[in-house]
Structure formats: C-alpha cells, structure tokens
Amino acid sequence: MSIDAKGIALSLFLVLAAAPALSESNAEKAVAQREKLREARLAISRGDTVELNRLKRELQGYPLLPYLDYWAIVRKIDSLPYTEIDRFLGEHQDTAIGDWLRVRVLRELGSRKRFRAYLKYYKPEKITRTSLRCYYADAVARHGDRDEAYRLVEELWMVGRSQAEECDPVFARWIKDGGLTPELAWGRHLLAVESGNLDLARYIAGKMPPEQAQLARLLREVHRHPAQLTNYTHFIDKRPEYRQIVLHGLERLAREDAAVADSAWQRYEASYLFADAERDQLLRELALQFARQDDIDGLRRFFERTEEFTDARTIGWLARQSMRELDWAQVEFWIDRLPPEEQLLDVWLYWKARSLEEQYGKGRADEAVQLYRQAAEERSYYGFLSADILGQNYKFIDRPAPVTPDLVAEMAARPGMLRARELQAIGELYHARREWDYATEGMEHRELLTAGKVASAWGWYHKSIRSVLAADYLDDLELRFPLAFADIVTDVSNRMAQKTALDPYLIYAVARQESHFAHDAKSGAGALGLMQLLPSTARATARKAGVEYRRSWDLLTPKTNIALGSFYLRTLLNRFDNNRILAAAAYNAGPTRVAGWLKETGKKLPYDVWIETIPYHETRKYVQNVLAYSVIYAYRSGSVKPLLRDNEATSKL
Template sequence: MSIDAKGFALILSLALSSTISAAAGSAERPDAEYAVAQREKLQSARMAIAQGDRETLSRLKHELADYPLLPYLDYWALSKKLSQLPYSEIDRFLEEYRGTAIGDWMQVKVLRELGSRQRFRAYLKYYDADKVVRTSLRCYYADALSRHGDKTEAYQLVEDLWLVGHSQAEECDPVFARWISDGGLTEDLAWRRHMLAVEAGNLDLAEYVARKMPPEKAALAKIARAVHRAPEQLLDHQRFLSNKPEYREIVLHGIARLARASAEDALTAWRHYDAGYLFDDKERDVLLREIALNFARQDNLDGLRQLVQQSDNFSDERTIEWLARQAMRELDWAQVDFWINRLPETARNHERWLYWRARVLEEQYGSSRAQEAAYLYRRAAQERSYYGFLAADTLGQNYSFVDRPAPINARAVEEMSARPAMQRARELQAIGEFYHARREWDYATQGMNHQELLTAGKVASAWGWYHKSIRSVLAADYLDDLELRFPLAFADIVTDVSRRMGSKSALDPYLIYAVARQESHFSHDAKSGAGALGLMQLLPSTARATARRAGVDFRRNWDLLSPSTNIALGSFYLSTLLNRFDNNRILAAAAYNAGPTRVAQWLKETRQQLPYDVWIETIPYSETRKYVQNVLAYSVIYAYRSGTNLPLLRENEATTRL
C-alpha cells in the first residue's frame, strides 16, 4: 500500500495507533511524542522525494539518522528515478541492503525495468534464480539467457514455463516464439500442454496449441476437446477403445467430466474402460475419488455406497467420512459404525472419531457397553478441542486445557525486538504501511529456529501485533502457550461492546473473541478474497446495513480497519443472529460464516430431528462445520483465559433438537 497513492494511510495510522497501543499495553515507547514527530518527518521526507526537493530531503534524512525507516527513504528515492537506470546507485543500494525486504523488492523493480526495456545483458547481471519466483521475470530471464547466455539452459526453463494449462504472461511470448522457431516445441510437448489446457477448461488455449501439431495429432486433440464438451460420448464404448496412448488420457479426462453430470454414468463408463486400458493404481484411485465426490454432490447415497463396497482397494478417507456423516444424518447408528470401521486406524484414533465411536456404542448398546464408551470418551477428553470438550462434558469432568507458557526469557525478547528488521516492521505498522510491515516481518522471521520463533511471537504480542504472535507460535509448532495462541486482544473494546450489547442477546466477550480469532487471527487489516475486512471480517455491504441499525459511525470501507469500529459492527451483527436463532450460538456461528438464509434452509431440511452434535457434524459445508466447532471451543478457551469457567454448550443449545 502506498501512502501517496492511497492518501488515507497516515490518517488511518493516527486513528489506529492509540487504539492498538492501548490494547497492547506496551506498544508505544515512553518517548511517544518523539516517535510521532519522527513519523511526521518521514512523511515530509516522502513529500520532498515526490517534489524533487533534494535540500529538504537531505536535511530530514540527517534528522532521521536513528529512525528505523531511514532505509525506506533511499528505497523511495531510488524507485522514483529508476527509469533512468542509475546503475551505480542501484548497485550501492543492492549491496547495502542485501538480504533485506527492501533489497529484494528493489531487485524485482530493477528486473521489471530492465526486462520491459529489453536490457538483457544487464538483466542477467541482476537476476537471482533462488529469489525470483514471478513468472514474468522468469520469462525475461529465459529470453535474456537465450540471447546472451546458455541457450540449452534457457530452453529447459522455457519448457517448464510452457507446460501449464493457462496462458502465460505476455512477457513469455518473445522467448516462446524463438524457442518454437529453433525447433524446441516437440509433438509431445504440444500434446502435453494441450491436455493441460483441456483439463483446466481453457479450450481457446488448447485450440491454439493444437494448431502447432501435425495433422494426425491435431485430429486426436480435436477428439479430446469434443469429449471435454460432451463427455457422454464415452458411453459409446467401442469408439474410444484404441491402442493409441492419447485415447487413454482422453478417456480418463472424459470420465472425470462425465462424473460431474452423472456419477452413475461415469461409473458405468469406468467399468467398461478399466479392463480395456489397464489403468494403474494411481489413475484408478484418482478417478474413483472423483466419481465418489460427485456421487456425494448429487446426493446419490446408494450409488456411493455401492462404489465403495464393490471397490475392495478403495479407501478414500474423505469419502468414507462423508458416508459416516450421511448415516448420522439418518440416525442410522449401525451404518455409522460400519463406515467408521472402514477408516484408516490413524483417523479412527483421532478425537473426532473416538467421540463418535463412543456415541455409536451408547446408541446401539446402551449401558451394556458403557465402560468401553467411557474409555473412548476419556481418550478424546485429553485433547483441548471441540471433541475433547464434548467428551469431557459427557463424562462430567473438567476440560483439559494443557496451558504451558513457552520458555522465553526477557533478555531474548529485548534483543529480538531491537533487531533492525523488527524495528522496521513495527514502524511500518505504526504509519499504516501494513503490506510492507508484513513483508518486513516475514523476512525477519524466515529461517528462524524454534526458540527464535517463540521469542518473535512474544515480541509481536507485546506490540499488539496479535496475528503475527499467533502465527509465530504455530510456525514453532508450540501449541500449549494459550496466552500467545489465544490473546485477549483489544480487551477494552471487546469488554465495552459486550457489556453494551450483551443485555439484548446471549452475546458475551468470549464469543466475540472466538469469532475474531477464527476470522482473522486478530489481524485488524485483514482482507479476504471476497472483500471482507478487518478483525471480524465484515463485508462493507453488511457493515453499512449494520451501522444504520447499530448507530455506529461508518463512512468509508477503510473504517472497518479500525478495531473499535469493526468489533462494534461485527458484534452487533452477531447479536442480531443470536436474536434470530433464539440465542443459540451454534446457529449464530453457522450463520455468521455461511449466511442466515442457508442456516434456515438446513434447519428446514432436518426438521428439528437431530441432536446438536449430529447437526453440527453433518453441516453440509466443511468450512462452516469446522468454523462452528472452533468458535464453540475457542469460547471455552477465552473464558478460561479470562478466569471464568464456561461450558461448551448452554442448556438451551444442548437440549434443543435441530
């Protein structure tokens, strides 16, 4: 994000700084006024760069000599005149900042400039294959290498760039043309890319590639595209039985396509072709999984059962779990037992299936196998999870939190926080340069060992950068420090909002924490692919409608990056869902993720027949199922973190059939 381009960043940073600092406790240094003054000078220096005012820039750089973001002034100044290709300045910058975030960013900028201007000899000097991953820059490199370097190496890279099922960046076109002119495009490479394009549904690209094939191969390619468009042709089995290896690929792809329209027809076709083509185990497994998935999508439970039962070696875990859940939905406990026993042993011993194995024993055998069921519940209850908490509730025992702070000493935290890259990340966050801040943090932490990651997590927590704290301990694979994994982030805001809104619904601070933790890991500037923003991941349209009812000031989409605004609007929306669904947090959480209309439809389909645990386990969307389970479990953990005992389910939730 560029402050100059976006305009709002400095204003936003000022609005956020007091909120984030208060929540973090120690996020601001004691000399807060000095820090603010330095940040203002940085903005003035950026303005001087934009205006070409070298005198002012020189003076401000001198005054900012001890400021962590001083290197960024060099970066911005060089970026402004990069089109002039001042090689000596570029070399000095890259040498001085080698291995840093801005050093690597500058290298990418230089390569873009050189490639676009076809300065290929210079391009070879600045290219580093270990660092560059962008396709456009790799294409420039192949072009440069084919002109001024090792052509064999260049064309090997071109083959890698060629073999994709989508159109490559336009920067690839010149080197592709030279490679083809030099005879690099073989019949096999053309066919392989054609089929990749067909499998990806990019038929225009496939037709383009087919025009580069000899007539006989092009005819086969045409058949492949025809089967993609109308896979039911495969039901005329004699047409596609051939010794040519291309037909094998066509049939495999066509059956997978046919399964999307009719899994039953696809299975019929498969049985005819399997014997004729002698597909290997890997091909068989992949295709049977695709057919199974589409049986499930088409709600053809009988067909799916037959496929699994008639295929002795078929043991796709996801398919078997789906069948177990369908049996649960029908409350057919014998079938639940049958399918769970088809799962691999590692899966059956996961707390999820330990819990359901115990439930099966209770439902089928009652008290006669109560001891066996209790043993399975006890094993599941050892885990700090949704299923562990369910099992503990069933046994009437305390939850297993396993809260063990990571072994981190204060000296290590102090030394870590003083590292230049860490200081740069902190200051970039403070001035609203969130993208650059994340990149600096990622560069600073890449390659860290276990202990360093834990220390970095502690630093991030102290700075109120909670999502980096969480991700650092996850990267260190240390899951038992609940203070770092489940921070009481923005506690004053959460407490105030829950106090004001909780009187109108079952909203409590633990549910707010749980939703924010699940939605964004407490990243106040998070943005989803769908456009949801902030801590509680609100769509601007939802936020706008909610703001009018909640009486919360909401003028611009970027207001959702303010923790106070986002938590207020997200909590109010969550409160309305609780009111709509009779203060049932199960349904409210599902509606927050999947939308209230879908939840209402799911309730209509089940007609209040299912116990709460079965209803949750059989939520049609796996994402929503996991979301609900996490929110419920996280609520328990946040109550524990706040010094409160909270059951996984309230009485109305545990006794209501859904």
C-alpha cells in the same frame, strides 16, 4: 507506493489503536523521528534533495532511514539511476527492502527489453513471479545459454492456464526454434482441458501435427460429452493419449451418472494398465459422486468390489451422509473403514462412541466411554463435547513457550524486526507485514516461538498466532488466544449483551477465527477488519446500532469494527433464538443459507449431527472453532463456561 500528502495522511490515520506502544522515555523521540520521516517523504515528492539530505542526516540510526533511499529511487525508476540502485542493493543485500527494489528494477528493465542489464540484476533464488521469470528466460535466450533458457521455458509452459503476457515473446522464440515437442503440446493441452480452459486448449491444439490435433479434439469432445465413452470399441487404443482421454472422461461422466461411469470404468480397467495414482483418483471421484447422487445401492456395490479403497476424505464424507440420515449402523460401518490412524483422531473417536450409544445403549457402554475418554484428552471441539458427556473438566493443556526474556530482547533488537515495528507504528502495514515475513522466513522452532513473544508484546497479535502455528507449538494459549483489544471487547459486550448470548468470549472467538486479530485484514470477497465485515453489511448495521460509519476503511479501526461486528452478531442471535450454533453459521455463510439448511433438515437432527453435516466444510469448521474458542477464551479470562448452553444442547436443528 504513493508518497503524496494525501497518501501520507491516510497511512498515518491507519496507525489506529493497534500500533505498538513505546516506553515513555522513547515516545517523544519516536514522535520527532516519525515527523521528520513524514517531512522527508514530502521532500521526495517535491524533488527537494537538499531538504531530503538534511533530514536524512538528522535521522541517522532511525530504523526506517533506508526507506527514504528506496522511495527516492522508486520515484525516478523510469530513469534507472544505476549508480544509486547498485549502491542501495550493495548496502541492503538479503533484506526485504533490497529484494523489493530488485523486483521494481527488473520489472522496469523487462518492460523495456533491456535484457543485458536484466541479467545483471536477476537472482533466480529470490524471484518467483512468473512475469519476471519469463523476462529472465528471454534474456538468457538472447544473451546466454539458450539450452538453459529453454529448460526454464518448459517449466513455464506446463500449466493449465494462460501465462502472463510477458511470456509470449520467449514462448514464440522457443516454438520457432523447435522447442515445442508433441509431448509438451499434449501435456499442456491436457492440463488446460482438466482446468476447463478450452480456449487455451484449442490454441495449443493449433500448434500440433494433424494426427495429434485429432486426438486433442477428441479429448475436448469427451470433456463436453463424456457419455460417448460407453462406446467402448471407439476408445480402446494402445496409444497413451487414449488412456488419458478415458480417465478424464470417466471423471466427467461420474458427475453426470456415477453408476454408468462405474460400469464403464470396469470395462476400461480390464483393457488398460492404469497407474495406482490414476486409479485412486478415479475411485475417489466415483465414491463421492455415488454419495452425492444418493445411489446407496450403487455405493455398496462399489465398496464391496473395492475393499482396499480407504480414502479418508471420501469415507468421512460418507460417514457424515449416514449421520444426516441418522443411520448409526452405517456411521459405524464407515468409521471402521477408515485407515487406522484416522480412526484415532478425536473427531472419529467421538462419532464412533456416539454411534455405539445410539445403536446399543448400555450394551457397549464401556467401549463408548473409553472412546470418549480418549477424545476428551484433546483441547478441541470434540474433546470438549466428550468431556461434557463424561461430566469431567476440559483439558486445556496450557504450557507457555520455553523462551527467555533475553531471547525476546535479542529478537526484538534485530534490524528487520525494528523496521517491521516502526512500519506498523506509522501505518505502513503492507510493508510491515512483508518485513516481518522476511525476517521470520527460515527461522527454527525456538526462533519462531521467540518471534511470537515479540509480536505479542508489540500488540501484533496475528503475527504472534502465526508464529506459534509455524513453530507447531500449540500449547501456549496466551500466544494462540490473546485477549486482544480487551477494553473494546469488554465495553462492547457490556453494552450489547442484554438478553442475548453475546458475551466477550464469543466476540473474541469470532474475531480470532475471522482474522487472527489482524485489524487491517481484507478478504478476497471484500470483508474488512477484525471481524471481517462487508462494507454493505457495516452500513446497514451502523444505522441500527447508532455507530458512526462513513466509509469502508472505518472498518480498519478496531473500535468501529468490533462494535459493528458484535451488533451484527447480536442480530443473528436474536434471529436464531439465542442459539450460538446457528448465529455462528449465519455469520460465516449468511442467515438465508442457514434458514434453508434448517428447512431441509426439518429441525429433526441433534445439534452435533447438524453441525457435523453442514454442507460447507468451511462453515462446519467455523462453527466448531467458534464454540471451542469461546470455551478457551473464558478460561483465558479466568472463567469457566460450558461448550454449549442448555438451549443449544437440547435443540433439534
């Protein structure tokens, strides 16, 4: 972590509106302590130990005092001050910051090949990074039990990707000492081919004896050209490698032509003894590929021949394909093939009832009503849909977590919690999250609920949400669906909601779905903040919205992010005729893609079928959650809102 003046200024900027509030009596003291912390960090950057020690004395009792020692040691880690390191680790055993320093020390020692010292600091139960585990295996191989080292090397070896370069030296020594057996070489070669990493596979094959290398070459050829499996006599062989080649090739062939792969599978099934797991995996792939290739006749024959095959994911996919065709008899057929426990889920209760209504009208109305009633007991998208059909109130099931104020106070006073809170307050959000995660790791049910209450009181909403989810307690709606940044949301919705379906409940729902209200959230695609906006989208939106926006990290400010996200959401509502279904889908998958889906369906599908058959699973769940969360946020705000507006409920998409 950089501790230069520019970095400090940026960290302080990121305190933002989400920083936890202190009582008025403690606010002045906190401001003074944070200023002294800032001065101490600058002293570290200058190497001014006299000033640093003076400030440390004045900061006695401050939760982040240990961080000054940590930052000071890290700054001179290249000189490996062992005395200071040992003292720090001794004083901060089993703390987040102690473990972080240990990792920094191990990286430094490993890169310098100082392996005797490495063994002193390495603790297997605390280290998960592959590079550090490889350094450890190398250290043990050199200065400890070589058999133990090579057992670890075997674990590190058996992956289908290239490992960190830190593994190369110990791998080379292990191979030189005869550790690479034909079984291990074949196993990793197979994993690499299955992962599509053919360069790695060829590298491994180069270390095989000639006969095995020939089999490895055959596997790679089948990977590239699986149709050669139809030459059955060429692949009937008792060696186990052939069975694995056939299985991998059949999965690849199924993606090209499911019917040909299925025919080949029947021949090979009669010739090889496949494990149940191998068989199930291949059948799953065959069923999905039949469906994707629209080979309905082949699919029927497949299921007639494999009546015992009841993979829920595959059958669910087939049921949705039937919905897309409005083939309600097939929808019922597939739902009835699901495992019994799956049929009791709200999603399939709803769709079984829908299929009965569409096929039989009043003929099986009583059965459909009973299914709707079961689904309507759930606080969910399908539960709300079912309740609307029945004309009954939604079931919110709102039960506060059974946590006392004394438990909350005790939890908030724990050292790790105090450090997390103060780190958040000064804008050190990465370290704050890690302190929190470390403090809550391994907590029992009641402790997690208590931690959720603490996080909520501090305005750390994403942690309160995740704590109750980790505790598997889903009925405390105050914790699961906080009215976060309420002043900002209300102001924005009042200014932007004219003539659109944009209301505070929709804004809450999108932010809840996008980030769990983590104002500093960053996605792998580069989206930022509460409503997860791409900087490019933010720039274009800011010009139209008249919102000040200069650089991407402005999106980490809740006020800016909510204003831009809400305005963008409003543009999507305008584009899609004020239909929140389509606007939510476009917010997640992009408006161009949604327009393409509407073109494909010809606007002939009922709204619920269109949602259920959205091609992307992520977008389907996104739309369902946003609609359901909007209802819950209305309830949390003391209002009653339907799942769907009239224009949405009557739309064909």
